[in-house]
Amino acid sequence: MERTLIIVKPDGVQRGLTGEIIARFERRGLRIIGMKFMQVSRELAEKHYAIHQGKGFYEGLVSYITSSPVVVIALEGTNAIQNARNTIGATRPHEAAPGSIRGDFALEVGRNLVHGSDSPENGVIEVGNFFADSELVSWARNNDSWIFEK
Numbered sequence: 001m002e003r004t005l006i007i008v009k010p011d012g013v014q015r016g017l018t019g020e021i022i023a024r025f026e027r028r029g030l031r032i033i034g035m036k037f038m039q040v041s042r043e044l045a046e047k048h049y050a051i052h053q054g055k056g057f058y059e060g061l062v063s064y065i066t067s068s069p070v071v072v073i074a075l076e077g078t079n080a081i082q083n084a085r086n087t088i089g090a091t092r093p094h095e096a097a098p099g100s101i102r103g104d105f106a107l108e109v110g111r112n113l114v115h116g117s118d119s120p121e122n123g124v125i126e127v128g129n130f131f132a133d134s135e136l137v138s139w140a141r142n143n144d145s146w147i148f149e150k
Contacts, residue, residue, distance in 0.1 A: 001138075002080035003033070005126035006088075007115035010068035018071050021101055021114060025075055028087050029147040034074035034127070034136045040065050047129055064110070072130045076138060078148055081123055084116045 006025065008018050026032065040048075045062045052058045075084060089100025093112055096103035106112045117123035127136070141147075 001076045001078065002120050002123060003127050004030075004075050004080045004084045004117040004123040005115070005130060006073040006075055006084060006117075007065075007130075008071040008073070009111075009113055009115060010064065010070060011111040012113040013069055013071060015105075015113075017105060017113065020105075022071075022073065024087050024101060025073070025084065028083060030075040030077040030080055030084060030087075031139070031141060031144075032073060033076045033138055034131045035071065036131075036135070037069055037071050039069050042066055044129065048126065060110070074127045074131055074136055081117055081120055085118070088114045088116045 006021075008021050012018060012021055022032075022035075042062065045065045046053075048065070049058060049061045052061060077083060087100060089096030089102035089106075091102075091112060092109050093102045093106035096106070098104065101114055102112050117126050
């Protein structure tokens, strides 16, 4: 089972879309194994966005993610990364498919509501940056056999 980190960004929290966003991942079949409401520190934001350090938009990313509380969620499931990213939609909301989170609720790339890990390797790293192992609970739902083939 892959793991992915989802962040309901400050705009999603401020707009009251947290429940809707979480529900879309649950309806998709992805299993929540960790979740918390938090204020991202500058140190954690810099670690999370380190790949973008030196780019013109880096400071804006760090300032934005630390501007308001977020909800961070660790999800688990078959092809969790790609399934979550399909649920989220394209980075640029005007390119996101209708029915995706960004396609339904976002207008601008700088206010695109949700972060999702972009690879299985980054999923492991990002989940580890936001959650201690003791905060994650892998569990079996009663309906998992109707979602997962194995």
